[in-house]
Each structure stands twice: as structure tokens, then as C-alpha cells.
Amino acid sequence: xxxxxxxxxxxxxxxxxxxxxxxxxxxxxxxxxxxxxxxxxxxxxxxxxxxxxxxxxxxxxxxxxxxxxxxxxxxxxxxxxxxxxxxxxxxxxxxxxxxxxxxxxxxxxxxxxxxxxxxxxxxxxxxxxxxxxxxxxxxxxxxxxxxxxxxxxxxxxxxxxxxxxxxxxxxxxxxxxxxxxxxxxxxxxxxxxxxxxxxxxxxxxxxxxxxxxxxxxxxxxxxxxxxxxxxxxxxxxxxxxxxxxxxxxxxxxxxxxxxxxxxxxxxxxxxxxxxxxxxxxxxxxxxxxxxxxxxxxxxxxxxxxxxxxxxxxxxxxxxxxxxxxxxxxxxxxxxxxxxxxxxxxxxxxxxxxxxxxxxxxxxxxxxxxxxxx
Amino acid sequence: xxxxxxxxxxxxxxxxxxxxxxxxxxxxxxxxxxxxxxxxxxxxxxxxxxxxxxxxxxxxxxxxxxxxxxxxxxxxxxxxxxxxxxxxxxxxxxxxxxxxxxxxxxxxxxxxxxxxxxxxxxxxxxxxxxxxxxxxxxxxxxxxxxxxxxxxxxxxxxxxxxxxxxxxxxxxxxxxxxxxxxxxxxxxxxxxxxxxxxxxxxxxxxxxxxxxxxxxxxxxxxxxxxxxxxxxxxxxxxxxxxxxxxxxxxxxxxxxxxxxxxxxxxxxxxxxxxxxxxxxxxxxxxxxxxxxxxxxxxxxxxxxxxxxxxxxxxxxxxxxxxxxxxxxxxxxxxxxxxxxxxxxxxxxxxxxxxxxxxxxxxxxxxxxxxxxx
Numbered sequence: 041x042x043x044x045x046x047x048x049x050x051x052x053x054x055x056x057x058x059x060x061x062x063x064x065x066x067x068x069x070x071x072x073x074x075x076x077x078x079x080x081x082x083x084x085x086x087x088x089x090x091x092x093x094x095x096x097x098x099x100x101x102x103x104x105x106x107x108x109x110x111x112x113x114x115x116x117x118x119x120x121x122x123x124x125x126x127x128x129x130x131x132x133x134x135x136x137x138x139x140x141x142x143x144x145x146x147x148x149x150x151x152x153x154x155x156x157x158x159x160x161x162x163x164x165x166x167x168x169x170x171x172x173x174x175x176x177x178x179x180x181x182x183x184x185x186x187x188x189x190x191x192x193x194x195x196x197x198x199x200x201x202x203x204x205x206x207x208x209x210x211x212x213x214x215x216x217x218x219x220x221x222x223x224x225x226x227x228x229x230x231x232x233x234x235x236x237x238x239x240x241x242x243x244x245x246x247x248x249x250x251x252x253x254x255x256x257x258x259x260x261x262x263x264x265x266x267x268x269x270x271x272x273x274x275x276x277x278x279x280x281x282x283x284x285x286x287x288x289x290x291x292x293x294x295x296x297x298x299x300x301x302x303x304x305x306x307x308x309x310x311x312x313x314x315x316x317x318x319x320x321x322x323x324x325x326x327x328x329x330x331x332x333x334x335x336x337x338x339x340x341x342x343x344x345x346x347x348x349x350x351x352x353x354x355x356x357x358x359x360x361x362x363x364x365x366x367x368x369x370x371x372x373x374x375x376x377x378x379x380x381x382x383x384x385x386x387x388x389x390x391x392x393x394x395x396x397x398x399x400x401x402x403x404x405x406x407x408x409x410x411x412x413x
Numbered sequence: 414x415x416x417x418x419x420x421x422x423x424x425x426x427x428x429x430x431x432x433x434x435x436x437x438x439x440x441x442x443x444x445x446x447x448x449x450x451x452x453x454x455x456x457x458x459x460x461x462x463x464x465x466x467x468x469x470x471x472x473x474x475x476x477x478x479x480x481x482x483x484x485x486x487x488x489x490x491x492x493x494x495x496x497x498x499x500x501x502x503x504x505x506x507x508x509x510x511x512x513x514x515x516x517x518x519x520x521x522x523x524x525x526x527x528x529x530x531x532x533x534x535x536x537x538x539x540x541x542x543x544x545x546x547x548x549x550x551x552x553x554x555x556x557x558x559x560x561x562x563x564x565x566x567x568x569x570x571x572x573x574x575x576x577x578x579x580x581x582x583x584x585x586x587x588x589x590x591x592x593x594x595x596x597x598x599x600x601x602x603x604x605x606x607x608x609x610x611x612x613x614x615x616x617x618x619x620x621x622x623x624x625x626x627x628x629x630x631x632x633x634x635x636x637x638x639x640x641x642x643x644x645x646x647x648x649x650x651x652x653x654x655x656x657x658x659x660x661x662x663x664x665x666x667x668x669x670x671x672x673x674x675x676x677x678x679x680x681x682x683x684x685x686x687x688x689x690x691x692x693x694x695x696x697x698x699x700x701x702x703x704x705x706x707x708x709x710x711x712x713x714x715x716x717x718x719x720x721x722x723x724x725x726x727x728x729x730x731x732x733x734x735x736x737x738x739x740x741x742x743x744x745x746x747x748x749x750x751x752x753x754x755x756x757x758x759x760x761x762x763x764x765x766x767x768x769x770x771x772x773x774x775x776x777x778x779x780x781x782x783x784x785x786x
Contacts, residue, residue, distance in 0.1 A: 041681060043464065045437075046457045046674050048447045058667060061446040064418075069668060070443035073434040073616055074421045075746045084419045091416065107618060108481035111663040112643045119641075142642050237664055243446055245480060245618060245666030267640050268492075269515050270485045288751070290484040291610055293618030294431060295442060296669065301419050308414065373448045378661070 051367070052394070054403055055375035056187050056348060057215070058237035058244045059391035061299075065242055068302035069295050076292040084301055085292070089280055091304035092248050095217060095240070095312070096232060098224035102251040104280035105300055106271070107293050110214045110235030113247025115143055116271040117210050117231040120251075120259050121179065124148035128179040129170055129207065131162040131198070134186035135379040136212055144181075147267065152177065158380045159350065161343040162193040164201055171205040180207045185216035187238075188378040190339045190350030190387065192220060196227045203228055208255060214238060217248065218307055219319045219347035219391060230255040236296070239319070239347055241392030242303035245296050303392075319346040322395040326388070329404035333411065338385060347395065349388040350381065354411065359383055362410050370406040424740075425767070427776055428748035429560050429721060430588070431610035431617045432764035434672075438615055441675035442668050449665040457674055458665070462653055464677035468590060468613070468685070469605060469623045471597035477653035478673055479620040479644070480666050483587045483608030486620025488516055489644040490583050490604040493624075493632045494552065497521035501552040502543055502580065504535040504571070507559035508752040509585055517554075520640065525550065531753045532723065534716040535566040537574055544578040553580045558589035560611075561751040563723030563760065564712045565593060569600045576601055581628060587611060590621065591680055592692045592720035592764060603628040609669070612692070612720055614765030615676035618669050676765075688765075692719040695768040699761070702777035706784065711758060720768065722761040723754065727784065732756055735783050743779040 053060045074081050092103045106113045118140070122128055126149040130140045133156035144151045154170045156162050162182050171177060180202035184195045195211060202209045208230040216222050219239035224232055230252040237244035251259070251273065259266075259274055266272040275289050307315060323346030327337070330351060338350040353359050359376065363386075366372045377385035388403065426433045447454050465476045479486045491513070495501055499522040503513045506529035517524045527543045529535050535555050544550060553575035557568045568584060575582045581603040589595050592612035597605055603625040610617035624632070624646070632639075632647055639645040648662050680688055696719030700710070703724060711723040726732050732749065736759075739745045750758035761776065 041463055041467070043460050043678055043681065045441065045678065046444075046453075046460070046671055048444050048451075048453055048457075048671070050445050051447050051451065053446065053448060055448055057664060058446050058448060061668075066443045066445070066668075068418065070439045071419075071421050072423050072439070073426065073431050074424050075426060075428055075431060076617065078421075078424065078740070078746065080419075080421055084421075087416050087419070090414055094414070108485060108643065109663045109666065112481060112485075115641065115643045139642070146638055146640050146642055235664070237446075243666065243668040244449065244664045245669055265519055267519050268488065269512070269519055270481065270488045290482045291430060291608070291617045293482065293616065293669070295434075295439075295616040295672075296618055296666070298419055298421070299668075305416055305418065308416065367451070373451065 049371055052372045052399055052402060054389050054394055054399060055373045056387045056389055057235065057391060059241050059389055060394040061241055061243055062393040064306065065299050065302045069243060069299040071298055073294050076294055081294060085297065088297060088301050088304065091301065091308060094308055095304060096224045096250045097222065097226065098250050100250045100252055102256050102277055104249060104276065105297065106247040106249055107290060108247060109245055110233065110247045112271065113233030113249050114139065114212060116249060116273060117233050118143040119147060119266050119268050119271055120273045121208065121210065121231055121255060122147050122149045123262060123264060126179065127152060127174060127177045128181055129154060129174060129177045131156060131167060131182035133160060133162055133189065133191060134158055134183065135188035136183045136186060140181050159189045159191055159338040161191050162198060164194060164197045167198060168201050171201065177205065177207050179210055181210040183212040184222065185220065185345050185348065187215045187348055189381065190345045190348045191343050192345045199227045199229055208258065215345065215348055218315055220345065221316055224250055236300055239392045240303045240307065241394065242300045243296060245293065246300055319390060319395045322390050322397065322400050323349065325400045326390060326403065333408060347389060347391045349390065350385050351388065353384055353386055357411065365410045366406055370402065372402060372406050422744055425745045425772055425775060427762050427767055427772060428746045429760045429762050430608065430764060432614050432762055433767040434614055434616055435766040437679065438672050438675045442616060442672040444671055446667050449667055454667060458670065461670060461674050461677065464674065464681060465621050467681055468677060469597045470595065470599065471623050473623045473625055475624040475629050475650050477622060477649065478670065479622055480663060481620060482618055483606060483620045485644065486606030486622050487512065487585060489622055489646060490606050491516040492520060492639050492641050492644055493646045494581065494583065494604055494628060495520050495522045496635060496637060499552065500525060500547060500550045501554055502527060502547060502550045504529060504540060504555035506533060506535055506562065506564060507531055507556065508561035509556045509559060513554050532562045532564055532711040534564050535571060537567065537570045540571060541574050544574065550578065550580050552583055554583040556585040557595065558593065558718050558721065560588045560721055562711065562754065563718045563721045564716050565718045572600045572602055581631065588718065588721055591688055593718065594689055597623055609673055612765045613676045613680065615673045616669060618666065619673055692763060692768045695763050695770065695773050696722065698773045699763060699776065706781060720762060720764045722763065723758050724761065726757055726759060730784065738783045739779055743775065745775060745779050
């Protein structure tokens with residue numbers, strides 16, 4: 041074999057994630073590895089927990105980072121809370137709502153699907169109607185920010201409706217955390233998961249999660265063991281809860297957690313409010329530029345995610361060729377369409393460290409050149 | 414909150430893992446993040462696959478790295494191969510054999526346990542006897558290198574016995590891969606998992622796995638869906654098999670895979686045989702030093718893992734105090750006992766990049782000073 045060290049190109053990452061990782065986070069990532077039971081590392085994990093509580097706007101003691109990507113975070117929320125035979129109302133308005141249904145099915149639980157239009161927010165009235173007809177429902181699950189369509193749903197209202205019908209809520213905040221307003225405690229979210237590689241601009245591979253006290257009680261009072269040993273939060277919770285002795289469960293991804301610590305610290309220093317504003321302002325500049333270029337958004341203005349801009353590919357334009365030109369000539373990555381939008385949409389991310397004026401300027405200038413007849 | 418950037422101390426890691434990560438691997442880890450669908454990254458993943466095939470000594474096309482720690486690799490092997498109602502013979506001679514049983518139980522499959530002495534290799538005759546009494550058994554599972562006890566089992570012989578009884582084998586090679594002889598194809602192992610943070614000396618968080626053609630057929634012909642969506646290898650296999658279009662499953666841990674690529678490349682350059690010899694030679698030096706210090710091994714000489722030295726704590730010595738002194742005064746981490754050996758053993762790792770003369774010298778000198786009356 042003639043294999044050499046891999047030297048990646050320096051890209052600008054404006055797809056659906058991973059987003060640009062800042063030099064300060066990459067630098068933290070490469071610090072010397074210590075043992076996962078090292079007192080200094082245990083102290084750092086406590087800080088990660090506090091920083092995640094800030095990012096999620098929660099006081100939940102059961103706030104931690106799953107040692108695997110966002111899809112494992114999703115699975116952790118479902119397999120820990122939902123037992124075989126339970127009924128879960130799942131709102132589906134994109135790829136990730138559909139994946140939630142997969143998770144429920146594999147538990148042997150029952151799904152009631154609230155189908156919505158791709159590219160639109162979840163309709164609160166449709167959820168309300170479904171819950172009225174499903175008195176046995178125990179959980180409501182929905183995606184706050186649909187990465188596949190760029191639509192932002194009204195998590196606060198959806199949680200209110202769920203609570204009115206005595207359901208706990210499971211919320212996908214993979215793309216929303218750090219990019220748009222998200223208030224776990226104030227909105228009464230019971231289980232929430234996210235990803236490290238979106239608006240936190242950390243490297244991919246970790247999934248921040250948080251469970252309310254009520255959710256934690258459900259986990260503690262289960263009749264049957266959680267079907268996944270690796271994701272069994274009753275085994276992991278004590279490790280992160282800071283109460284008593286930490287017992288060995290698995291080897292934490294030490295260096296990735298250094299990077300998460302640093303990216304969360306950057307968010308704390310900026311403040312959440314300023315981060316949300318920055319994402320909105322950069323989105324506005326990008327949207328104005330798209331208008332000049334005759335590029336149209338899929339999602340109506342009031343339901344748009346600033347950090348994930350899903351747009352229709354202009355008539356007569358070769359999707360793959362444009363994305364290849366952007367990547368090869370400008371080192372600029374934008375995302376392809378996914379699911380229903382495969383082949384007819386682009387997804388342009390402005391996530392975390394990528395939500396900067398220079399990125400917006402590059403993207404608009406490069407697109408203008410590449411799309412020129 | 415007054416949180417600052419985390420600057421870890423520079424430790425020498427001679428516990429049960431993570432092991433010392435070399436500067437060249439840390440440097441690879443910190444290279445700029447690219448998209449997980451970037452053509453350059455896809456090419457690198459093909460190389461990781463080839464490098465893992467070399468490390469495992471296999472031609473299996475279904476060879477890949479699970480995007481989560483070794484315990485998720487264990488779970489991936491079990492939940493993909495074993496269906497509810499199947500019978501699995503599990504050899505238990507330490508903590509990780511016990512964890513295999515947990516995995517089988519959570520699938521709703523039946524376990525037949527072959528119990529062995531902690532600190533000893535698995536007894537082939539005991540396996541043979543159990544299989545004779547369990548004609549319905551479909552799988553045999555055992556740990557090649559028990560990290561909790563330092564015992565090395567004869568994987569080749571155990572696989573022969575399993576094959577004679579028409580069972581597929583599931584083998585834990587978390588601590589063995591790269592440190593002692595392991596020949597997946599020649600020995601006829603059907604499913605094997607490892608960890609990145611042991612003798613590969615990569616950062617923790619990834620689990621290399623490999624499935625034989627027969628194991629892949631079992632996965633493809635399942636009656637029921639794999640209970641874990643995240644670990645469902647029928648969804649992941651095509652992504653890594655190099656056949657046809659890679660479809661999106663989850664976002665790969667890009668930077669961690671840079672590091673794995675680099676650590677596997679270092680192993681290829683050294684060659685497996687020289688790595689095995691190096692581990693053995695450093696172990697011999699450490700063992701000679703222990704004899705001088707009056708420190709006794711738990712495992713009989715012929716069954717000892719060179720890379721994981723489990724020893725009895727000398728009479729009258731305070732376990733915690735010694736390990737704290739080593740850590741605080743010498744920046745040297747050694748491991749505590751686990752399971753049956755908690756409180757009465759130390760586990761001293763010589764794994765991968767940590768299996769160097771300077772580490773052995775430091776460990777012996779520091780122990781001598783700390784243990785001096």
C-alpha cells in the first residue's frame with residue numbers, strides 16, 4: 041500500500057454541517073490526551089456540563105454530551121424514554137422527523153404521525169388535533185430546526201400543546217442550538233438533543249443532550265432495561281450528574297470534549313443573544329444577495345432558519361456541476377438537497393463560526409461567477 | 414461563570430487506555446475540518462478501510478470504524494448479528510465478558526455462560542463442553558485480551574471449536590488489535606471490534622469493526638430490523654463498502670478519522686510484526702523490573718498480555734495514595750483494578766505509542782521511589 045498522511049484542503053464549510061471549525065477549537069482538540077478519569081479531565085467535564093446548561097438554557101442536572109453523533113443523541117432520547125407499547129406522536133416535516141419514526145418503530149412502540157409540508161414549520165393545530173384523537177399518547181416528538189428543509193418550528197407553542205395533553209416532549213435541536221432562540225426550561229422541553237458540528241462549530245462526533253426531572257424519573261422508573269447498553273442513560277447519568285463517585289461506563293472521547301469545551305466557551309463569551317443576532321444578520325445579508333441573483337427560498341420568510349438556507353436551484357442550472365465548481369475552484373462547500381428536495385435544492389449553511397461576513401461575501405461572489413451564463 | 418480554556422497537563426498514559434497519543438497523530442487530528450461527503454474525505458475513508466484491513470489481517474469488505482467508542486462497537490456486533498430468541502455462548506473471564514452478556518440480554522436472546530477464572534485465559538475445553546450441551550447455539554463470543562485482568566485467550570483455538578459446532582464468532586479485540594497477534598481471516602473470526610485508544614494510540618472515540626462474508630449474510634437476511642438505528646450496519650455497510658454511491662447515514666467524526674488514519678499509517682509503516690515484538694520486548698523489561706521490586710503478576714506468564722500488565726498491589730501499600738503520587742508528582746497515570754480486582758490490583762498499560770523504553774524506565778523508577786518505605 042502506498043498511503044501517505046492525509047492533508048485536507050482548507051475549505052469554507054457552508055453546507056448543512058459540519059460547519060467551519062475555528063482555529064481556537066482545532067487547537068484545543070490537539071492538546072495532549074489525558075485519562076478519562078484524570079481529575080483535571082473530570083473537572084473539565086463539570087465545566088462542559090455547566091456550559092451546555094447555558095447553551096440549552098436549562099438547570100437540568102442531566103445535561104451531558106453523548107459520545108457519538110447527533111443521530112445517536114436522537115436514539116438516546118427515544119430508547120431511554122419510550123418503552124415498548126407506548127404511543128408517540130411524531131411531527132414529520134422533513135428527513136429527521138422520518139428518522140424519529142424509525143426510532144420509535146425499532147423500540148416496538150406505536151407512532152402517530154402528524155404529517156406536514158416539507159419546507160414549512162410544524163402546524164400547531166395539526167398537533168392539537170392529533171392529540172385530541174390520541175388520549176393514550178405519552179410523548180410528542182418534533183424537530184425544532186429541520187436541517188433537510190430549512191424550516192423553523194415554534195417549539196414553545198408545540199411544547200405547550202403537548203403539556204396540555206400530558207405528554208412529555210422530545211425535541212431535535214441539532215441545527216437550532218446556538219443559532220436560534222432555544223429555552224429548554226422556559227419552554228418545558230423534556231428531552232432535547234443536538235450535534236456538535238452545527239451552530240456550536242465544534243468537530244463532528246458528539247451529541248449534547250438534556251433531560252428534565254420528569255424525563256429522568258421516567259428513565260429511572262422503567263419496567264424494562266433500555267435496549268441499548270451504550271446509550272442507557274441510567275448508567276451514564278451518574279457519571280455526568282456530579283453527584284458522588286463517577287463510575288466507569290465507557291472511555292470518553294477526551295480530545296473531542298476538549299474541543300466542545302472550547303466551542304461552548306466561545307459561545308458563552310459571545311453570549312447566546314449575540315450569537316442568535318449574528319446568525320440573523322448574516323442570513324439577512326445572504327438573503328438580500330440571493331434576491332439580486334434571482335435565487336428563491338423554499339421556506340416562507342417567517343419560518344426560515346437563518347443558519348440553514350434552503351433555496352431552489354435556478355432553472356436550467358446543473359446542480360452537481362455548480363457544487364463541484366464551488367468546491368474545486370473556490371474551496372467552498374454548499375449542501376445538496378435531501379429527501380424530497382434531492383436534486384432541486386441547495387442548502388447553504390451559516391452555522392456558528394461560519395456565520396461571518398467574509399463567508400457570505402465569498403458565497404455570493406462565487407455563486408454569481410459560477411451561475412453567470 | 415468563570416471558565417477558561419482547558420489546558421491539560423502532559424501525562425504519560427500507562428493505564429488501561431487511553432494510551433499516549435503521539436504528536437504526529439495529534440497534529441493530524443487538528444487539521445482543518447472538511448465535509449464528510451467531500452471527495453478528499455471519501456478517499457481518505459477508503460484508505461482507513463484498507464489500513465484497518467491490514468491491522469485486522471482481513472480482506473473483509475465490511476471493515477470500518479464505528480463513529481463511537483469500543484462499547485458501541487461491541488453493541489454493533491451483537492445487535493446486528495443476534496436476533497431475539499437466538500442462543501449465544503459467552504465466555505466470561507472478566508468485566509468485558511460480563512458486558513457481552515448484558516448486550517445479549519437486551520436483545521432478548523438467550524445466553525449460555527462459560528465462566529472462567531478472572532486473570533486466566535478462557536479454557537477451550539470448557540467452551541467445547543458447553544457447545545456439546547448447547548446444539549442450538551448460533552454464536553460464540555469471547556474477549557481476546559481482557560482489559561480488566563490482563564489475560565490473553567487463544568482466539569485461534571476458540572474459533573476452531575466454535576466453527577466445529579457451526580457457530581459464528583464475535584470477538585472483542587479492543588485491547589489486542591496492534592499489540593498482539595490477531596489474524597481475523599486465518600483464524601476465521603466472523604465479527605470483531607476494537608477501540609481506537611488502546612494499541613492503535615489514536616484518540617478515544619472510534620471503534621474499528623470487521624464482519625466476515627458469513628456475518629454480513631446474517632445481517633442482510635435478518636427477519637427483524639436491527640434494534641438500533643444508529644448502529645444498523647445494513648445502513649452503514651454500503652457507505653464503507655466502496656461499492657456504488659455513498660448514501661447519507663450520519664455525519665462522520667471527520668477529525669477523529671484523520672487521527673485514526675494517521676495512527677494506522679504509523680502501524681503500517683512499522684509493520685504489525687514489529688509492533689507485536691516491540692510490545693513484547695517492553696513488557697519483558699517491565700516484568701524484569703517488577704520482579705526486582707517484588708511486584709507480582711496476576712496472570713500466569715504464558716497467558717499474559719504484554720500491553721496490559723495486571724499486578725497485585727504489594728502488602729501494606731495504599732492503592733489510591735500511590736496512584737495519586739504517581740499522577741501528581743510524576744504525571745504518570747497507571748490504572749486501578751476493575752471488578753473483582755478493584756482495590757487489590759494495578760493495571761499498567763504498554764499500549765501502542767506508550768510501549769517505549771522511556772515509559773518503562775519512568776514507570777519503574779517512579780514506582781521504586783513511591784513504594785520506598
